[in-house]
Amino acid sequence: MDAPDRPGILLVDDDDAIATALGPFLERSGFSVRIAGDGRDALREVEREVPDLVVCDVLMPHVDGREFVRRVRARQLWLPIILLTQVGESWERSAALDEGADDYLNKPFDPHELISRIRAVLRRTAQGGATLRSAHRLRAADLVLDRTARRVWRADAELSLTPKAMTLLEYLMLHPGEVHTREHLLATLWGFDFTTSSRAVDHRIAELRRVLGETGAGSPFIETAQSIGYQFVARVVPA
Known part of the structure; x- marks a missing residue:
């Protein structure tokens, strides 16, 4: 690791402007940062020294973000990976999560939101x-x-769950104890960036609660964070 008290981040992006701005911001936020220009260079960096976490663009030459995830996971390396993308299709996001990415953020994004997701x-x-x-x-x-x-x-x-409710349940169970805003869930699982009037997340949460048999005020699985979003509150373990 890069430093005992500063988690090591590998930032992978072929956009020099983003790397130049984001790298120092991550450093100021308490991380030790290495930068790779594309997925091919990132694989070499991982081979040289495994970081604590990778922040990786999706659309890149040579080896793109999803292929980078596949190759890392094929090596049985389960280091955390957060993907950055301008691709809005929800199936792209679901596929990447299935392949082993730990989280997703849409470009453009708030750097402070990225810091929160990294932590x-x-x-x-x-x-x-x-x-x-x-x-x-x-x-x-x-x-x-x-x-x-x-x-x-x-x-x-x-x-019996609809495909979208199944994807939402899986995401919540993979992130137990974390509060997820509606906007984040929409951007990550639906691919929507500007949907403040959309109640798609609320409808799928209602479906999950109905199918799981959650009634009354006490919920063993999914709780509402007032005016913020939702969290999966039960302890999750591999089965």
């Missing part, structure tokens, strides 16, 4: 989040999600 991912990794990311099944109490088969059970009874 959240590092906390999750320290608590075993990398194990969750590599697990084919996730369990929280009597709830089991099979990520490969896209099936979910509670108390051995299989539940």
